Every structure is written in structure tokens, then in C-alpha cells.
Amino acid sequence: MAFSGTYELESQENYDEFLEAIGFANAKTDFKVITEVLQEGDDFTWSQIIPNWTLTNKFTIGKECELESMLRSKFVTTVTMEGGKIIIPFPQYHFTAEISGDKLIMLCTTAGEKGVTMKRINKRI
Secondary structure: OOOOEEEEEEEEEOHHHHHHHOOOHHHOOOOOOEEEEEEEOOEEEEEEEEOOEEEEEEEEOOOEEEEEOOOOOEEEEEOEEEOOEEEEEOOOOEEEEEEEOOEEEEEEEOOOOOOOEEEEEEEEO
């Protein structure tokens, strides 16, 4: 499946601004985030890993599910896929992910006039 794989953070834009916008500025880390994705059809297991911290969410495209945000709050949402992009409406931001070549490109965008978009480019390892 297109998304399955292990990815290492290669570059990011607006990381500090994004964390500040969602009230999570104290969580800044210089570790390279590892993202592990297991895709079996429409079923996904998606993990973000740094030393001493792992966040794993399981979801099925098009079905309501309970996810956990990086703030460790749980919420109910429906994950969708449009044009090959995974779309997840988190409570404080909008998340999209897509594969481009051997890269996993993730965007997190906060709402409002002064919305901040964090872009992460991850390389398959």
C-alpha cells in the first residue's frame, strides 16, 4: 500500500510557530521524528516516535474513530481520503498527508485569519 513504511523527518517549516499556535510550545524537540505507517486497504496504524515518546493512532478511512492528538487529548472524528491525501480534522488543526515519490509530506494548519501551516517532509528509510 502506498503509505506503508518508516519515514524520518527530513525538513520542516513553521514548526515553532505551529506549536505556539496550538499552545504546545513547551513540547519542542530537536529529535528527528520517525513516522511508521502500516496500511492494509483502508485500515491504518500511524505512529509518531521520538525517544521516550510514541503516539499511535488506528483508523479506517471513511469510518468514525477515536484518535489522540499530540496534546494527548482524545477526540472522535472521521478520517477521509481525497485525491490520494489522508485528511484528518483534529480539534485544533487540520492534518493532511500524501506520498510524493519516496517522501511523506504532512501539513498541519490551524484555523483562522492568522492560521499557521506546519509542513513536514519525511524520507522513507
